[in-house]
Amino acid sequence: MLSAEMLASAIRLAVPVIITAVGAIYSERSGVINIGLEGMMIAGCFTGAAVAFYAGPYAGILAAVAAGAFFALIHAVASVHFRVDQIVSGVAINILAYGVVRFSSLSIFKMATTTPHVDCLPKVTIPGLAAVPWLEPLVSKVSPLIFLAFLLIPFTAWVMNRTVFGLRLRSVGEHPLAAETLGVNVYLMKYCGVLISGALAGLSGAYLSIEHTQMYVEGMTQGLGFIALAAMIFGNWMPLGAMWAGLLFGFAQALSLRVVTEAVPYQFIKMVPYILTIVVLAGFVRRSRAPAAVGVPYERGEAA
Amino acid sequence: MTNTTPVLQLQGITKRFPGVVANDRVTFDVGAGEIHAVVGENGAGKSTLMKIVTGLYPPDEGCIIFKGRPVAFRSPGQAIAAGIGIVHQHFMLVDAFTVAENVILGAEPARLGVIDPKTSVRQVSELCDRFGLKVDPAARVEDISVGEQQRVEILKVLYRGAEVIILDEPTAVLVPQEVEELFEHLMALKGQGKTVIFISHKLDEVLRVADVITVLRQGRVVGTVPAAEVTRERLAEMMVGRPVLFDLKRGPAAPGGVVLSVEGLTSVNGSRAVLDDLSLEVRAGEIYGLAGVEGNGQTELAEAIMGLRPVTGGRVTLLGEDVTNLSTGEVRRRRVAYIPEDRHRRGLVLPMTVWENVILGVHRSPEFSRGGRLLFRSILSSTEEAVRRFDVRLASVLAPAQTLSGGNQQKLILAREFRGDPGFILASQPTRGLDIGATEFVRQELLNARDRGAAVLLISADLEEVLSISDRIGVIYNGHIQAEFGRDEADPRTLGAYMTGARTARREGGSVAS
Ligand SMILES: Nc1ncnc2c1ncn2[C@@H]1O[C@H](COP(=O)(O)OP(=O)(O)O)[C@@H](O)[C@H]1O
Ligand SMILES: [Mg+2]
Numbered sequence: 001m002l003s004a005e006m007l008a009s010a011i012r013l014a015v016p017v018i019i020t021a022v023g024a025i026y027s028e029r030s031g032v033i034n035i036g037l038e039g040m041m042i043a044g045c046f047t048g049a050a051v052a053f054y055a056g057p058y059a060g061i062l063a064a065v066a067a068g069a070f071f072a073l074i075h076a077v078a079s080v081h082f083r084v085d086q087i088v089s090g091v092a093i094n095i096l097a098y099g100v101v102r103f104s105s106l107s108i109f110k111m112a113t114t115t116p117h118v119d120c121l122p123k124v125t126i127p128g129l130a131a132v133p134w135l136e137p138l139v140s141k142v143s144p145l146i147f148l149a150f151l152l153i154p155f156t157a158w159v160m161n162r163t164v165f166g167l168r169l170r171s172v173g174e175h176p177l178a179a180e181t182l183g184v185n186v187y188l189m190k191y192c193g194v195l196i197s198g199a200l201a202g203l204s205g206a207y208l209s210i211e212h213t214q215m216y217v218e219g220m221t222q223g224l225g226f227i228a229l230a231a232m233i234f235g236n237w238m239p240l241g242a243m244w245a246g247l248l249f250g251f252a253q254a255l256s257l258r259v260v261t262e263a264v265p266y267q268f269i270k271m272v273p274y275i276l277t278i279v280v281l282a283g284f285v286r287r288s289r290a291p292a293a294v295g296v297p298y299e300r301g302e303a304a
Numbered sequence: 305m306t307n308t309t310p311v312l313q314l315q316g317i318t319k320r321f322p323g324v325v326a327n328d329r330v331t332f333d334v335g336a337g338e339i340h341a342v343v344g345e346n347g348a349g350k351s352t353l354m355k356i357v358t359g360l361y362p363p364d365e366g367c368i369i370f371k372g373r374p375v376a377f378r379s380p381g382q383a384i385a386a387g388i389g390i391v392h393q394h395f396m397l398v399d400a401f402t403v404a405e406n407v408i409l410g411a412e413p414a415r416l417g418v419i420d421p422k423t424s425v426r427q428v429s430e431l432c433d434r435f436g437l438k439v440d441p442a443a444r445v446e447d448i449s450v451g452e453q454q455r456v457e458i459l460k461v462l463y464r465g466a467e468v469i470i471l472d473e474p475t476a477v478l479v480p481q482e483v484e485e486l487f488e489h490l491m492a493l494k495g496q497g498k499t500v501i502f503i504s505h506k507l508d509e510v511l512r513v514a515d516v517i518t519v520l521r522q523g524r525v526v527g528t529v530p531a532a533e534v535t536r537e538r539l540a541e542m543m544v545g546r547p548v549l550f551d552l553k554r555g556p557a558a559p560g561g562v563v564l565s566v567e568g569l570t571s572v573n574g575s576r577a578v579l580d581d582l583s584l585e586v587r588a589g590e591i592y593g594l595a596g597v598e599g600n601g602q603t604e605l606a607e608a609i610m611g612l613r614p615v616t617g618g619r620v621t622l623l624g625e626d627v628t629n630l631s632t633g634e635v636r637r638r639r640v641a642y643i644p645e646d647r648h649r650r651g652l653v654l655p656m657t658v659w660e661n662v663i664l665g666v667h668r669s670p671e672f673s674r675g676g677r678l679l680f681r682s683i684l685s686s687t688e689e690a691v692r693r694f695d696v697r698l699a700s701v702l703a704p705a706q707t708l709s710g711g712n713q714q715k716l717i718l719a720r721e722f723r724g725d726p727g728f729i730l731a732s733q734p735t736r737g738l739d740i741g742a743t744e745f746v747r748q749e750l751l752n753a754r755d756r757g758a759a760v761l762l763i764s765a766d767l768e769e770v771l772s773i774s775d776r777i778g779v780i781y782n783g784h785i786q787a788e789f790g791r792d793e794a795d796p797r798t799l800g801a802y803m804t805g806a807r808t809a810r811r812e813g814g815s816v817a818s
Contacts, residue, residue, distance in 0.1 A: 164412045169671055171398050171409050180397035182410030182460070183381030292399065
C-alpha cells in the first residue's frame with residue numbers, strides 16, 4: 001500500500017492544503033483569523049482556469065494569485081480597518097466568492113459549474129533522481145507548483161524567524177499595542193499578513209484547477225480551505241507543522257481513493273480523510289499555542 | 305528649585321475624558337539628570353500625563369518643551385525617537401518573544417531586512433553590561449521573573465537611546481528585593497546622565513530615590529518640592545488632601561479555636577515540589593501573616609487550600625473537617641472568603657457588570673434566584689447595599705467591572721467575599737497596587753473581620769503589611785514554613801533573613817523564635 005505511487009498521490013493531494021495552510025500562517029501570525037480561505041481558493045480556482053483558457057497557464061496562475069489577494073483585501077479592509085468580527089467577515093468572503101465565481105462562470109462560459117479544459121504548466125522531471133525506480137513517480141513529470149509548495153515551508157520559517165518583516169508580523173499578532181509603541185505599523189503588518197494568505201490561497205486554487213484537474217469544476221475545493229486552517233492550527237502556527245498535517249490529510253485522501261468496496265457507500269469513504277485528519281491531529285492540538293492576540297480587533301491609540 | 309537646567313517642561317497640560325478632567329493645567333519642570341518623582345493617589349492623572357508626554361494621547365491644551373523646543377509627539381515612536389521613553393505600568397512585552405527580540409523590535413539591527421540573531425543578542429547583552437541590568441537576552445519573556453521583565457522594558461528604552469526615562473508605578477509589581485535592585489538601576493541611570501521620571505504612590509520609596517517630587521491630586525499639581533525638604537506625613541497630606549493616619553485601629557487579638565489547619569502539605573509541579581511538608585494553623589480571631597519572597601509557594605498554598613490545585617500529600621482541615629482536594633465550590637460553602645492575588649483574572653470577570661460580579665458564586669442562593677431565574681430586585685438591592693457598605697465608588701452597578709479603578713475593584717471583591725460573615729478568610733496580596741486610601745480600607749476590614757472572630761490567613765509580599773496587621777507571622781521559603789514568630793518577636797531584619805533562605809530553621813511543634 002505504501003508505494004511510491006501512493007506517496008506521489010498523497011503529495012499531489014496535500015499540496016493545496018499545504019500552500020493554503022502556509023498562507024494562513026501569515027494571516028494568523030499577524031493576528032487575523034482567515035476563515036475565508038475557502039472562498040479565496042474558489043476565486044483562485046476559477047480565475048486561474050478562466051485566464052489560463054484564454055492566456056495560458058502562467059497568466060492563469062498570476063491571475064489566481066491576484067484574485068485570492070483581492071478577496072483577502074476585502075477581508076482585511078473589513079476586519080482590520082472596520083474591525084468587523086473576523087469570523088463573520090471570513091464567512092461573508094466564502095459566500096461572496098462562491099456567488100461571484102458562479103456568476104462569472106455563467107457570463108463568460110455560459111456554464112455555471114465548469115470551465116473548458118485548460119493547459120497546465122510544463123511538467124518537471126528531475127533528471128538524476130528519476131532514474132531511481134522507487135523514486136520515479138515522485139520526481140518525474142510532476143507539477144512545478146509542488147516544488148514551490150515545499151520550498152514555501154523553509155522560506156516561510158526563515159521569513160518568520162530571521163527577517164524584520166517576520167518579527168514585526170509576529171509581534172502584531174502577539175501584542176499589537178506593544179508593537180505600536182515601538183513604532184511598528186500594526187495595520188500595515190496585518191494587511192500584509194492577510195494579503196499574503198489570500199495570494200497563497202489563490203495560488204493553491206490555481207494548482208487545483210490548472211495543474212490538478214486542468215479545468216474548473218464547481219465545488220472542487222471540497223472544504224480544503226477549512227482543512228488548511230485546521231492543518232495550520234494543528235501545525236502549531238509553524239510551516240513545518242502545517243506541512244505534516246497537510247501530508248497526513250493528503251495521505252488519508254490518497255488512501256480513500258484506493259479503497260473501492262461495494263459494502264460501504266462511496267460518500268462515507270470520501271468522509272474518512274476529513275474525519276481521520278481531525279481525529280489524529282486533535283491529539284496534538286493541546287500542545288499548540290496560538291498567537292496571543294489572534295482574532296482580537298486592534299484599534300489604534302487604544303492605550304492600556 | 306533644582307540647580308540643573310530643565311530638560312522637560314510641562315506647561316498648562318489639560319486632558320479631559322468624558323466626565324473627568326484627568327489633567328488640569330499641569331505645569332512643572334524636570335531638571336536634566338535628576339530623578340523626578342510624580343506622586344498621587346490612583347486616578348490622580350499620573351499615567352494620563354505620561355501618556356501625553358510620550359505621544360500616546362494628544363493634550364487638549366498646553367504644551368511640552370523638550371530640550372528648549374516645543375514638541376508635539378503624535379506617537380510613542382516619535383517620542384522615543386526624540387529621546388523620551390516610557391516603561392508602562394502594565395508591561396508591553398511580547399511573552400512569546402525572547403528578551404533580545406523584545407528589545408530590538410521596531411529598531412532591528414538588520415541588513416536588507418534580515419536579522420542576525422547573534423548581533424542582536426550581543427548588542428542587548430552589551431547594553432545590559434553597560435547599565436548593570438542583569439537579564440539573559442536569549443531567555444523567553446514568559447519564563448523570566450517580573451523584575452527581569454521590568455529590566456527588559458528599561459532596556460527597550462535605553463536601546464533606543466532615551467535620555468528621559470519614565471517609569472509608571474514600577475514598584476507596584478515588585479517584591480522588596482526587586483525594588484532594591486530597581487533603585488540601584490535608577491541610581492546607575494542617573495549616574496550615566498539620564499533623567500528619570502518615577503511615578504509612584506508609595507511615599508517611602510519616593511523619598512528614598514527622588515531628588516524632586518511633584519504631587520498631583522485630582523489632575524492638578526499640588527506642588528513640586530525637593531525630596532530633602534519634605535516629610536512623609538506632609539507628602540501624604542498633599543496627596544490625599546487631608547492628614548493621613550498611618551496607624552490602623554487595632555485592638556489586641558483574642559484567638560479562639562483552630563479554624564484552618566494545614567498539616568504536612570505537599571504539592572508538586574512537574575518534578576519540583578512547590579509545597580514541601582508545609583504546616584500551619586490559623587485560629588479564630590487572629591491574623592496569620594505569611595511573609596515570603598514571591599514564588600516560594602504562596603500562590604500554590606492558596607490554590608491548594610481553595611481546591612484549585614491537587615495536593616499530593618498532607619491534609620487541609622477546616623473547623624475539624626478534612627477538605628483536602630475538595631472542589632473549590634465545596635470549600636467555599638464552608639463560609640470561606642477568598643481574595644485571590646490576581647484580581648483581574650481570578651477575582652472578577654471584568655467584562656461583566658458589577659452586580660453580576662457581586663452575586664458570582666452565590667447566584668444559586670435562594671436570595672438571588674428561584675428555579676433558574678434571577679431575582680433582580682433582590683440582587684440589585686443587595687448589590688447596592690454591599691457597594692455602599694464597602695464604599696465602592698462607581699457610576700452604576702450596571703457598569704462592567706473593568707470600568708472601576710483598581711482600588712474599587714478590590715473593594716468590590718471584599719463586598720462579595722465578606723457577605724454572610726466568613727469564618728475563614730484567605731487574603732492573597734490584598735493591597736497590591738492599591739493607593740493609600742484603599743490600602744488603609746482593606747487592612748482595616750481584615751482587622752474588623754478578625755475582631756468579629758474570623759480566622760485570617762494573610763499572604764503578602766509586602767513585609768510592612770505583614771508586620772502591621774498580623775498577630776502571628778510565618779515565613780515561607782521553598783514551599784516550607786521556615787520560622788514562626790509572635791507579633792512582638794518579629795522584626796524586618798530577622799524575617800528578611802528567613803525569607804531569602806539565609807537562615808533556615810527546624811520547626812518543631814511550637815513557634816520558633818530566634
Ligand atoms: N482612556 C480613558 N478614558 C476615560 N477615562 C480615563 C482614561 N484614562 C484615564 N481615565 C480617567 O482619568 C483619570 C486619571 O487616570 P490615570 O491617569 O490613570 O490616573 P493614575 O495613573 O494617577 O492612577 C481617572 O479618573 C481615570 O478613570
Ligand atoms: Mg496609573
